[in-house]
Amino acid sequence: MSSGVGIVSAQCAHFTQPLELKGGSVLPAFDLVYETYGMLNAAKSNAILVCHALSGHHHVAGRTADEFGKPTANVGWWDNIVGSGRPLDTDRFYIVGVNNLGGCHGSTGPASPNPATGKPWGADFPVVTVEDWVASQARLADHLGIDAWAAVMGGSLGGMQALQWTLSFPERVRHSLVIAAAPKLSAENIAFNDVARQAILSDPEFHGGHFYEHGVRPVSGLRLARMLGHITYLSDDQMAEKFGRRLRVGAGSYSFDVEFEIESYLRYQGDKFAGVFDANTYLRMTKALDYFDPAQDYEDDLARALARAKSEFLVIAFSTDWRFSPDRSREIVHALVHNGQAVAYAEINSAHGHDSFLMNEPHYHAVVDAYLKRVKL
């Protein structure tokens, strides 16, 4: 029997020591919003950091409460894997979810006040990288008194953070779970990201990133970006199975209204996302993806780049993921094997494309469960 973590609430850590970013600018101070599940043991050796992907945040598991303390429908994005008896077992581990710098869920980001002006940062919020996120998360680890994570874990862009942790702080992470990720983006990946960014940047309501002051939001551009992104998260087969070519309303209307179910689905996803997400955050998240390339300083030799990691690794890929295909995960595995580093690799048959890492796939969860069970505390 497994059970979820129940009602959760976020906390906020304020950091006053300036953070120098990879791009050269300095954040004088910043907040990180986070949630925790389970109990930190006395040795502080049972902490797992969960890193989020492009549109994620600190609310990983459980439900938030309404003003009367009742649970809302706001369930964490990875709730299916966190809880008592679940792979990230809260009876054993202390799990930390954090909203990344530049985000739009409470941590310091483009909508936060710029201390220099008192107005929202907007376009002036710096471009942040995976390395910057890891550096800021290390501050959070300090704040929580955690010298070394039992594990750092994430899917997609979150998996890149799990990998970067082993390079930025080799002594501070004992296990790295890199799921549905890649050692760097392909030209095609960058191309999709750039079209998404162009959709936002060319929306007249973007106002060069200073839309907050105009009381508007670039909803149209953000909606297009999300629709496009969503296509790349699903598998072709899954779309075919889920939507086929079914018409939403009987015969074709010979107009540009919604006709096929896939159109209805995508527009709904786009509208929902555009209603809540911050366009400046979206731009920065995609840019962090594009920039991630640990082998860049090693003449594209990934094995050399990963040699300084001291962590053990679990790498997981999904058969129908065409955004970061199993081939890309295998690049990481081959580099680690080449170095004689400890790595386990699982390639999971799943119909859900890139999104599989969020799904309740029994085989996938069993692999994570088995791996984490052997992590010594």
Next chain:
Amino acid sequence: MSSGVGIVSAQCAHFTQPLELKGGSVLPAFDLVYETYGMLNAAKSNAILVCHALSGHHHVAGRTADEFGKPTANVGWWDNIVGSGRPLDTDRFYIVGVNNLGGCHGSTGPASPNPATGKPWGADFPVVTVEDWVASQARLADHLGIDAWAAVMGGSLGGMQALQWTLSFPERVRHSLVIAAAPKLSAENIAFNDVARQAILSDPEFHGGHFYEHGVRPVSGLRLARMLGHITYLSDDQMAEKFGRRLRVGAGSYSFDVEFEIESYLRYQGDKFAGVFDANTYLRMTKALDYFDPAQDYEDDLARALARAKSEFLVIAFSTDWRFSPDRSREIVHALVHNGQAVAYAEINSAHGHDSFLMNEPHYHAVVDAYLKRVKL
């Protein structure tokens, strides 16, 4: 030795008999702009119709002339395959290229005057289908005195027209060359098309399709649509080889300017296209793709749908085409084989993805050449 067709000029045929469209509306009259290369023989048995794809037109081969009769740089989009000694051999065949209804290269389309108002049709121009195009092309065949085409040929959306010809007019086409096509779009194909359409429809300068009257063009939306389309025309490997992750300017700028070469390339393609193409045409071309589904009236049984064709077929697919993969071409081949119909199939190894059908791939051209050489006149 092969040579091109030299300087060419377009002609315009005007049709006054109303054309009833599949969507139910009626075009009272229409123009089709076309070019021809080679000579129609006395028996009128050597004519090949070349159908164009999404952004194509009637200018298939040769160069247009400037006002002084000198050749311009405006080379036809399939020039590499048409000419004396080329696969579409103008010493033997009479080749016809036509701009489709709803286009923006001279044939009646959204920018043409609506006879009811005297103003451009704009949004009121009907949605046209592959069947409608074939019906209008049959009028052009009548106009040229051609009872039956020796062959109808096209790539991508053009291949769908080549297939539809065999169904709409089984007696009027002896060979059908269906290249880089599919018997219908997948949900993923439709999804990409819908995002492209949404980019145009949500551009404030689209003005509900009546932008002509406002003296503006939805350049931004059209540019996004083309950038997105372009990603799907190329192969991932080809992009990797051509652009990799090379930065256009030394180190990262940590901004949203062009940084990676792939971004520079895509934005250039988007800008170039958006500068000349008509947004209303683009909407209609993608919709014609989405609607194409000859098996729809046959309980999705493609073999039954194709049974009435009397043509012989050459079907060609390209290994790295992920827009319309070889699997999709094989669906057509299997249906024809099931019916005992005459079909040859070639799957060409090519690095150029969907765009391969436009490329000078020796193996591909050799297959077309060999096939057409055995076409009896």
